[in-house]
Amino acid sequence: DIVMSQSPDSLAVSLGERATINCKASQSVLYSSNNRNYLTWYQHKPGQPPKVLIYWASTRASGVPERFSGSGSRTDFTLTISSLQAEDVASYYCQQYFSTPWTFGQGTKVEIK
Amino acid sequence: QVQLQESGPGLVKPSETLSLICTVSGVSITDYYWSWIRQTPGKGLEWIGYIHYTGSPNYNPSLKSRVNISLDTSKNRVSLNLTSVTSADTAIYYCARVMFEGSGNYFDLHWLDPWGQGTLVTVSS
Numbered sequence: 001d002i003v004m005s006q007s008p009d010s011l012a013v014s015l016g017e018r019a020t021i022n023c024k025a026s027q028s029v030l031y032s033s034n035n036r037n038y039l040t041w042y043q044h045k046p047g048q049p050p051k052v053l054i055y056w057a058s059t060r061a062s063g064v065p066e067r068f069s070g071s072g073s074r075t076d077f078t079l080t081i082s083s084l085q086a087e088d089v090a091s092y093y094c095q096q097y098f099s100t101p102w103t104f105g106q107g108t109k110v111e112i113k
Numbered sequence: 114q115v116q117l118q119e120s121g122p123g124l125v126k127p128s129e130t131l132s133l134i135c136t137v138s139g140v141s142i143t144d145y146y147w148s149w150i151r152q153t154p155g156k157g158l159e160w161i162g163y164i165h166y167t168g169s170p171n172y173n174p175s176l177k178s179r180v181n182i183s184l185d186t187s188k189n190r191v192s193l194n195l196t197s198v199t200s201a202d203t204a205i206y207y208c209a210r211v212m213f214e215g216s217g218n219y220f221d222l223h224w225l226d227p228w229g230q231g232t233l234v235t236v237s238s
């Protein structure tokens with residue numbers, strides 16, 4: 001199984017400041033034949049279902065604000081919120097879909113400082 | 114707009130079978146892959162398995178001996194059965210659509226979107 005490890009577990013950031021979440025895979029999730037990283041980021045707010053933010057490691061899903069961006073390749077990935085807004089308080093999860101069993105990071109809880 | 118809604122008993126006794134249904138609206142279940150995922154306090158998000166109407170389900174090896182996912186195309190529903198449950202199976206259970214590319218004999222499966230609201234299942238006597 002590919003183990004996904006996120007850091008930090010929680011993060012408190014002032015409104016308008018940058019939030020950075022890291023995700024490390026135990027093996028590469030880059031598929032060489034199409035040069036795509038099989039990595040997605042979800043946002044999960046209490047009482048709501050997880051919502052996809054980023055797929056292919058860096059492609060923003062439809063309707064996702066530009067302040068959310070994803071980067072990285074192979075085993076190391078980052079989700080950045082460039083200017084934290086109150087509505088961004090949530091838990092964030094990375095997930096690999098490179099191979100089954102699909103696996104998730106343990107989550108990072110983002111709060112307002 | 115695709116919508117998913119999980120339903121089923123909120124309380125299941127140890128050693129019994131957990132049975133949930135995911136009712137899909139806005140799209141035919143024959144057009145996509147469908148997955149179940151659960152969230153527990155101890156293990157976080159855990160992928161349970163996925164299914165497509167043309168092929169065999171794919172299950173997480175950690176649950177494979179106890180899980181069955183099936184489709185009811187007449188009712189546009191996806192079902193989950195998990196046998197011999199213990200307290201470790203207490204979780205919020207989600208169904209989700211699997212995005213994919215391909216056709217015929219080749220399918221490349223991608224991210225999960227959208228997810229249902231989830232349903233809490235507690236295993237307790």
